[in-house]
Amino acid sequence: MGFLDIIKRWRLAQKGFSLAKKRRVHGESATIQTLEDSLFIKLALYLTFAVASAVLVLKASATATFAGDPFEGMLYGFALALTALAMFHTGHQNLCRRNSRVILVLGGLIGQLLIVRLIMVLADAGSIRESYRFLFVPFALAPMLHGILLGRTVGGFSAVYVSLIGALLVPAGDVMNFLIVSLVCGMVGVLTTDCVRRRVQLIRAGIYVGVVTVLLAIVLGKMGAMSVFGPKSMEHFQIIGTGAGIAFVTALATAMLISGVLPMFEGAFHLTTDISWLELTDLNHKLLKRMQLEAPGTFHHSLVVASLSEAAAEEIGANASMCRVCAYFHDVGKLKKPGYFIENQHDGGENPHDSLTPTMSALIITAHVKDGIDLAVKHKLNPRIIDVIQEHHGDSLVYYFYRKAQEQKKAEMEKVDRRLENPEDLPKVEEKNFRYPGPRPRTKESGIICMADTIESASRTLRKPTPAKIRALIDELVRAKISDGQLDDCPLTLGELAMVKDSFSKTLRSMLHSRIDYQKPPEEKASNGGTRRDSTQGREPEAKTGRLTTAEERSN
Secondary structure, X not given: OOHHHHHHHHHHHHOOOOOOOOOOOOOOOHHHHHHHHOHHHXXXXXXXXXXXXXXXXXXXXXXXXXXXXXXXXXXXXXXXXXXXXXXXXXXXXXHHOOHHHHHHHHHHHHHHHHHHHHHHHHHHOOOOOHHHOHHHOOOOHHHHHHHHHHOHHHHHHHHHHHHHHHHHHOOHHHHHHXXXXXXXXXXXXXXXXXXXXXXXXXXXXXXXXXXXXXXXXXXXXXXXXXHOOXXXXXXXXXXXXHHHHHHHHHHHHHHHHHHHHHHHHHHHHOOOOHHHHHHHOOOOOHHHHXXXXXXXXXXXXXXXHHHHHHHHHHHHOOOHXXXXXXXXXXXXXXXXXXXXXXXXXXXXXXXXXXXXXXXXXXXXXXHHHHHHXXXXXXXXXXXXXXXXXXXXXXXXXXXXXXXXXXXXXXXXXXXXHOOOOOHHHXXXXXXXXXXXXXXXXXXXXXXXXXXHHHHHHHHOOXXXXXXXXXHHHHHHHXXXXXXXXXXXOOOOOHHHHHHHHHHHHHHHHHHOOOOOOOOOOHHHHHHHOOXXXXXXXXXXXXXXXXXXXXXXXXXX
């Protein structure tokens, strides 16, 4: 870098066009990424799980399995563990790419199997009454935890294999009973926590699991329920009541334990549940409060984008809560220079872009993405939010300033033709200098917010919006995104795109609905000397003050 370049950078920093320091970056360290992707570590985790399962069965007494020889039971445990690994590796390839997810799933299974083994040991030692043995087992622990953190399919996988392997740890006569109770209760736990947004729903799920446990224990005769009308009916009622209490306490304790450890698991494995997303929708966050005061136009724009993207995500089954939270923060980088963005400029005020070259204007506009990442990392926002900040414009073109630069160059070329300018002095207009840094949207939620951001901005330029105009605008802008390749890396299907466009159209129609022009009574018309229109009618979305009000500029 030459001395003149250093002087130019210093002058830009003095004018506020640069942070004059190294930006914060978002991403995991190379060491962590290597550990996450290591095939050797993954194979070691698989082998550890298989061996641990076999050892747990081996340590059980000979009467604890349906196999006559403990070593035979060990082989059964090893075989079931290998089957579980094969199903996990082939059926959940996305999870298997990260070793931390493998640890979470396999570690959860081993943890529950250890609890089952401990309860069986205590029962053999006489510390737990034999009829209550099953009722102390937290059947839904691993399935509920995995279902909440990783999804229903992973929770179902856990319910199946923790039941199959766990059945080898119980007395031979109770294998089928354990298998039925464990499998049914595990599935109930997964299904009742499929879409948990409040912690109270976990307690409700625990109650459901407790009810199912009691009913199955009664039906299977594990609490002497079939003899309640005999000579010892009161004793049997007491057994049932005590057993029901144990089952409910175990199920509720399981739900409360999961509720308590969720934040730790989310932090350790970089996961975010719907509960946490809902908590993040609080608008009292420091950055959002700053936006309300310093960039009110951007704040309002973010609220509308949040409504658009949340409704669209619900239509296609994406994470609606995540879309709302990420939309709140997607333009937080505009806090660095709020006055350079049209939504924060006042009618009749000075437009700072009027005194800048198109290249410099484009540089400031595109810098809000990097500024947003810088602020997000500084305030320790969720990594998924940072991804959306980085991706919500992709590598799209700031078309307004690119076109303005071309027009200026064309005017300068005319001077060259008249020999008023030297062609070597003309600046080059390269398209790459007017594009956002990217990357393009890589998730459904990021793609939805990318489209919602552009559509909301452009919708403000509509005069007298009608359903047809709104739909035509949405179709045009989405088609432009597809043509420019901005959705090439996004997993949205064509069917989902159609549903997203329908949702955008429906939401915008409710926001931009037309109002009836109410007329005054005849006598009031006469007294005022004519008809007066309602003050809300005929108001243009943007006053014609020479500002940058085109759809292209608004979308950037």
